[in-house]
Amino acid sequence: MEGLMDGVYRDEASLRFLHPVANRDRNVRKHAFDAIVKTVETWLTGYATPFNSLESISSVNGIGGNIAIGKLQERVPDFLRLLVECPFKDLRDKTKCLLDDLKKKGKSKGLKIPKRLNNVSFFIPENKIISVDTKDEQTQMLFIDAFIQNNRLDHITQVMGYHPHYLDCFLRTQQYLLRGDGPLPYHYRHYIAIMAAGRHQCSYLVNLHTQEFILAGGDPSWLSGLHTIPQKLRDLYEINKILAHRPWLISKDHIAKLTKGKDNWSVSELVHALILLSHFHALSSFVYGCGITPEVDHEGGYTYSGKSSPSNSNSASKHSSPSSSFSESGGDLGIDVLMERMKKLTESDEINDMTSEELLQQFENVENQSAEITASANIPTPRKDVLKFVVEPDFVYQDFAKRGTPCDIPSFRAQEYSWEDHGFSMANRYYSEIGTLLDDKFTCAYNLTYYTLGDKMNVDTTMFRRAVWNYIHCMYGIRHDDYNYAEVNQMLERNLKAYIKTVTCYPERLTKKEYDSVMREFKHSEKVHVNLMLLEARLQGELLYSLRAVMQHMT
Ligand SMILES: CC(C)C[C@H](N)C(=O)O
Numbered sequence: 001m002e003g004l005m006d007g008v009y010r011d012e013a014s015l016r017f018l019h020p021v022a023n024r025d026r027n028v029r030k031h032a033f034d035a036i037v038k039t040v041e042t043w044l045t046g047y048a049t050p051f052n053s054l055e056s057i058s059s060v061n062g063i064g065g066n067i068a069i070g071k072l073q074e075r076v077p078d079f080l081r082l083l084v085e086c087p088f089k090d091l092r093d094k095t096k097c098l099l100d101d102l103k104k105k106g107k108s109k110g111l112k113i114p115k116r117l118n119n120v121s122f123f124i125p126e127n128k129i130i131s132v133d134t135k136d137e138q139t140q141m142l143f144i145d146a147f148i149q150n151n152r153l154d155h156i157t158q159v160m161g162y163h164p165h166y167l168d169c170f171l172r173t174q175q176y177l178l179r180g181d182g183p184l185p186y187h188y189r190h191y192i193a194i195m196a197a198g199r200h201q202c203s204y205l206v207n208l209h210t211q212e213f214i215l216a217g218g219d220p221s222w223l224s225g226l227h228t229i230p231q232k233l234r235d236l237y238e239i240n241k242i243l244a245h246r247p248w249l250i251s252k253d254h255i256a257k258l259t260k261g262k263d264n265w266s267v268s269e270l271v272h273a274l275i276l277l278s279h280f281h282a283l284s285s286f287v288y289g290c291g292i293t294p295e296v297d298h299e300g301g302y303t304y305s306g307k308s309s310p311s312n313s314n315s316a317s318k319h320s321s322p323s324s325s326f327s328e329s330g331g332d333l334g335i336d337v338l339m340e341r342m343k344k345l346t347e348s349d350e351i352n353d354m355t356s357e358e359l360l361q362q363f364e365n366v367e368n369q370s371a372e373i374t375a376s377a378n379i380p381t382p383r384k385d386v387l388k389f390v391v392e393p394d395f396v397y398q399d400f401a402k403r404g405t406p407c408d409i410p411s412f413r414a415q416e417y418s419w420e421d422h423g424f425s426m427a428n429r430y431y432s433e434i435g436t437l438l439d440d441k442f443t444c445a446y447n448l449t450y451y452t453l454g455d456k457m458n459v460d461t462t463m464f465r466r467a468v469w470n471y472i473h474c475m476y477g478i479r480h481d482d483y484n485y486a487e488v489n490q491m492l493e494r495n496l497k498a499y500i501k502t503v504t505c506y507p508e509r510l511t512k513k514e515y516d517s518v519m520r521e522f523k524h525s526e527k528v529h530v531n532l533m534l535l536e537a538r539l540q541g542e543l544l545y546s547l548r549a550v551m552q553h554m555t
Pocket residue numbers: 448449450451452453454461462464526527529530
């Protein structure tokens with residue numbers, strides 16, 4: 001039995017390592033695929049009841065550990081399901097045939113073929129999503145890149161496919177953070193991703209990186225929860241928690257504490273970790289903000305019952321809570337009104353007449369108003385499998401305006417510590433190249449425009465986009481003193497502010513109803529665009545606080 005298990009087990013591991021199949025070279029792909037076909041055929045014919053005997057193995061040490069390895073027989077079709085949606089046409093077609101074959105032959109052996117349960121997003125109809133075999137060459141290449149990097153074409157990538165220029169920056173940075181040169185061991189990086197995603201109970205990212213952690217050679221016992229991990233990694237938890245919800249509380253003392261003592265962090269390792277944490281906090285916002293669905297091989301992503309065909313009517317859409325704090329009459333501005341206001345504001349040139357006190361006052365107004373806006377009231381019950389990676393799940397965002405006195409924290413002046421002048425070089429110094437990669441990504445997200453608004457062409461949307469970006473920083477207490485915050489109130493109506501606040505600060509609470517109720521005349525690609533800005537502004541906000549603390553510690 002052990003021999004069989006070992007054999008399948010190794011194959012499983014190599015299957016999961018799609019690299020040879022995910023190769024740009026057609027011949028390499030063919031070769032690798034033939035090997036898979038052979039493996040599957042051996043499984044189907046070589047043993048009397050290979051799948052049944054595997055079923056009795058409930059847990060396997062080594063690779064797999066906690067990830068339902070007992071369901072190995074389900075994984076083969078799983079894996080094939082992933083390939084059905086890969087960006088290589090030749091492979092897709094072949095896989096379809098193989099799956100059909102498997103369906104026929106497998107039945108008599110009790111083999112169950114999973115069906116995809118969801119589309120890519122709970123919010124965006126499938127026919128509006130960029131298809132795997134898109135004719136757009138740049139996007140197609142990026143999908144291939146993503147497939148090669150991540151061993152799959154994940155739903156995040158596919159949704160970001162609306163914005164190829166951004167996707168390019170995103171994939172480059174993420175690849176570097178997770179698999180490039182850097183001070184932290186690979187399995188640490190994925191575990192840190194899990195810890196970060198846990199702050200928002202983002203099981204999508206937790207599942208993805210649980211698998212990656214194993215593939216990177218991580219010890220499966222760590223997946224039973226935080227109590228099993230090395231002290232050094234556990235020490236990171238406090239800063240993870242603060243950074244995710246109240247980054248203004250981070251001080252140089254946190255950095256000092258981590259960088260001294262027995263199991264200490266080097267400053268380089270810490271900078272790597274801080275960037276990973278912020279990346280995955282912000283990515284959790286994106287996952288919820290766009291209603292990303294579980295992957296086909298993740299819990300909630302597949303079904304064995306014959307009935308279900310992909311639909312958008314999954315959990316998230318059922319969430320629509322009656323007590324939503326988004327008002328029905330929330331007054332979605334509509335594109336015409338928005339354009340009208342942008343035009344007026346551009347002509348008025350008001351900021352030149354304002355004193356710095358008045359500008360400060362405007363900032364404080366928006367900040368105080370933001371504290372009055374309740375985010376979504378739909379508070380989900382945390383899932384047990386994610387909770388094991390979470391300490392103090394009740395520690396959540398608190399309005400910056402309500403931070404209270406014991407430690408009266410002033411707002412963060414972006415002019416005194418900015419990404420461009422300080423954060424960027426700080427990041428590069430301790431973790432080479434990352435500053436440049438992040439900078440490209442920030443610049444891309446900040447400036448991205450197609451000069452369109454819904455169906456309208458040739459529109460300068462700068463003002464709207466600035467308002468979104470600066471509003472997010474405002475919720476974190478970050479102030480740009482060359483910006484007139486009165487514009488935020490002109491550009492963003494109350495429901496949209498509530499949406500932005502929910503997705504940035506409490507993403508796990510967002511419902512489909514809320515997604516639908518804002519930016520009604522925008523295209524889905526534009527709503528995703530707003531979510532990209534949200535991701536990046538949040539990420540930058542967290543980094544400004546943590547890198548400033550590192551700097552203060554070093555000087
Ligand atoms: C988020 C959207 C309002 C962006 C707009 N479509 C543009 O091209 O700038």
